Amino acid sequence: MQNRIFLNSLNHGVIILDTDLRVRFWNAWLCAYTGVEVDPDAGSRLDVLFPEVDVRTLKRKIKNALTLKTPSFIDASVSHYLFKIPVDKITYSSFEYMQQNVTIAPYDLEAGLVSLMIYDQTPLLEMKQRLMGFNRELEQRVKAAVEENRRKDMLLQQQSKQAAMGEMISAIAHQWRQPLNSIYAIAQDFEDAFEHGEIDKEYVSEISQEMSNQIDYMSQTIEDFRNFFKHNRSKVYFSPVETVKQVFVLLSSQLKGSTIGYALTNDLPKEGKLFGYENDLKQVLIILINNARDAIVAATQKGVLSHGGGNVSIHIKDGENGETVILVMDNAGGIDPKNLEKIFEPYFTTKPDDKGTGIGLFIARRIIEGQFDGTITAENTADGAMFILRLPHREA
Amino acid sequence: MPAELLSADEKDALQELMNISFGVASSIISDSLNSFSTMPLPKIDAMDLPQLEAYFDEKFRGITQCYIVTQLFRNRFDGESVFIIDDDSAMRLSSLLLESDELGKEDVQASVLEITNIISSACIGKLVELLDAQIFFNPPVIESTCHIGESVLRLSKREGMEFTKVIIIETKLEFETEQITGYLLFLTKESSFVWLKEALGRFLDDL
Numbered sequence: 001m002q003n004r005i006f007l008n009s010l011n012h013g014v015i016i017l018d019t020d021l022r023v024r025f026w027n028a029w030l031c032a033y034t035g036v037e038v039d040p041d042a043g044s045r046l047d048v049l050f051p052e053v054d055v056r057t058l059k060r061k062i063k064n065a066l067t068l069k070t071p072s073f074i075d076a077s078v079s080h081y082l083f084k085i086p087v088d089k090i091t092y093s094s095f096e097y098m099q100q101n102v103t104i105a106p107y108d109l110e111a112g113l114v115s116l117m118i119y120d121q122t123p124l125l126e127m128k129q130r131l132m133g134f135n136r137e138l139e140q141r142v143k144a145a146v147e148e149n150r151r152k153d154m155l156l157q158q159q160s161k162q163a164a165m166g167e168m169i170s171a172i173a174h175q176w177r178q179p180l181n182s183i184y185a186i187a188q189d190f191e192d193a194f195e196h197g198e199i200d201k202e203y204v205s206e207i208s209q210e211m212s213n214q215i216d217y218m219s220q221t222i223e224d225f226r227n228f229f230k231h232n233r234s235k236v237y238f239s240p241v242e243t244v245k246q247v248f249v250l251l252s253s254q255l256k257g258s259t260i261g262y263a264l265t266n267d268l269p270k271e272g273k274l275f276g277y278e279n280d281l282k283q284v285l286i287i288l289i290n291n292a293r294d295a296i297v298a299a300t301q302k303g304v305l306s307h308g309g310g311n312v313s314i315h316i317k318d319g320e321n322g323e324t325v326i327l328v329m330d331n332a333g334g335i336d337p338k339n340l341e342k343i344f345e346p347y348f349t350t351k352p353d354d355k356g357t358g359i360g361l362f363i364a365r366r367i368i369e370g371q372f373d374g375t376i377t378a379e380n381t382a383d384g385a386m387f388i389l390r391l392p393h394r395e396a
Numbered sequence: 397m398p399a400e401l402l403s404a405d406e407k408d409a410l411q412e413l414m415n416i417s418f419g420v421a422s423s424i425i426s427d428s429l430n431s432f433s434t435m436p437l438p439k440i441d442a443m444d445l446p447q448l449e450a451y452f453d454e455k456f457r458g459i460t461q462c463y464i465v466t467q468l469f470r471n472r473f474d475g476e477s478v479f480i481i482d483d484d485s486a487m488r489l490s491s492l493l494l495e496s497d498e499l500g501k502e503d504v505q506a507s508v509l510e511i512t513n514i515i516s517s518a519c520i521g522k523l524v525e526l527l528d529a530q531i532f533f534n535p536p537v538i539e540s541t542c543h544i545g546e547s548v549l550r551l552s553k554r555e556g557m558e559f560t561k562v563i564i565i566e567t568k569l570e571f572e573t574e575q576i577t578g579y580l581l582f583l584t585k586e587s588s589f590v591w592l593k594e595a596l597g598r599f600l601d602d603l
Contacts, residue, residue: 015559057494061510069525070517078505099533164532313571 008029008281013118016107019062021046033085062114065104073104077119095324099125141289164286168225172254175221179214186211224250238278240268240324244314247285260296260310267317272324274391280367288387295332304333319390324390334380406596413526421518429492430573438567448562465512467536472591473524475584477516485576505538512536515580527595563589
């Protein structure tokens with residue numbers, strides 16, 4: 001009697017079943033939730049009361065519980081319920097039937113009886129479903145944000161490339177000025193030579209060779225620039241020293257035109273090799289050299305630097321951790337210390353509106369960190385600014 | 397090695413008890429699945445908790461998609477069963493248990509949970525019963541259906557808050573003709589092994 005009172009006071013379902021699934025006890029909680037009253041003496045079978053019961057599985061679990069003398073379980077999250085108990089809520093529920101965890105424990109081994117404890121897991125699983133929904137939504141939002149950032153990055157990269165292209169066209173103009181002048185001079189000399197009757201086979205051969213040299217030089221200039229803008233997305237091993245040399249060749253006319261000196265010093269103990277997109281490193285170096293050039297021009301105009309006294313130097317060496325270090329230095333007086341923290345932020349510029357977009361250094365950092373797993377930092381020296389590129393060695 | 401801490405008699409007794417309990421487990425599983433299964437006698441090993449991760453990685457290298465099911469057992473013999481079975485084996489196991497080839501993911505999960513419970517109950521429950529003690533089992537839980545490395549890492553870090561050394565009892569469940577292989581590990585704490593040694597002593601005294 002005491003047992004019966006105790007079992008009827010429990011806030012979960014309790015059934016006592018025999019191996020033929022006859023109900024020997026049915027507690028008050030089950031009466032309330034199912035609306036089914038069961039007379040223990042009537043011998044009602046659970047699978048008759050609730051035809052959806054999986055008889056084979058339940059019998060197997062009962063048999064195992066009695067044989068092993070330990071409980072068997074039904075998990076709400078995968079099996080959902082033993083039999084249908086409508087959730088019957090006024091407010092919304094995502095489940096039509098109560099989600100049940102069921103423990104099938106041996107009750108009386110001799111009589112072949114087991115107890116079934118039925119626990120309502122519906123609120124827990126509803127919460128789990130909601131959390132999964134939130135997670136899915138969060139994943140979608142993160143994915144959308146990542147995609148948006150990627151799109152913005154591509155746009156910035158594109159803008160940076162276009163800005164670099166503008167610089168390059170200007171550089172081509174500088175590069176071509178000298179050979180064009182030479183060709184003009186040859187043309188004038190040719191006219192004079194004709195008037196003075198000096199044209200002979202030797203003269204024509206000499207003129208022809210000189211013009212070919214100048215045209216080859218112009219053609220090579222175009223080829224160099226074309227290579228820089230070529231969309232080549234395969235990573236290769238390349239020498240950072242050769243890369244710096246090529247960039248100086250590309251920018252030499254502009255630097256000379258602004259009477260800026262330039263120099264490369266190499267302290268690598270042996271021929272260093274980097275692995276990655278060589279053109280991306282070129283783009284970074286062009287950004288840094290052009291910034292140095294603009295700073296030197298501005299410092300010269302302000303009288304801080306004497307005309308012709310500007311200098312851009314690049315030093316390459318091994319780092320303490322075996323990485324390649326490239327130092328890009330100028331003598332234009334340095335970066336205002338309060339701006340040092342901000343110069344790599346997008347759209348930050350100290351240049352006049354028509355000179356700077358503020359994306360160059362942002363892109364430079366993206367390339368060094370993203371493509372080379374490296375770092376780029378800036379600091380001031382006694383004479384000017386110094387950008388430090390640390391590029392770890394990587395295998396293909 | 398905790399096994400080395402056992403006397404020759406204790407080792408013999410443990411061997412005998414495991415023979416019985418693992419035999420019972422094998423027999424019940426064969427009966428439930430109507431197919432012949434084998435469970436070799438388990439190997440017992442002990443290691444510091446940080447080594448557990450490497451042990452799992454080494455042990456289950458090559459298995460990628462699998463179910464990892466854990467089940468806690470509590471009392472004087474205290475620990476956790478871990479059943480690891482690859483997706484294909486789990487599907488075949490489920491087909492045998494439910495006698496159907498048209499199975500959903502939840503059917504496979506329910507089967508894996510049921511088999512884990514049978515193995516834990518039979519192996520550990522029987523062993524403890526033979527040593528005249530009582531044990532309580534939590535319902536088994538599917539820890540993961542993903543790559544094994546990540547799950548095991550989470551498992552070992554969480555358990556690391558409670559104990560520093562683990563005793564591993566390892567065997568495997570095989571249905572040779574159906575090409576089903578599942579790995580069983582019973583992880584217990586050092587204190588449980590102390591109890592096991594005492595219980596084996598009492599068992600030998602009663603003989």
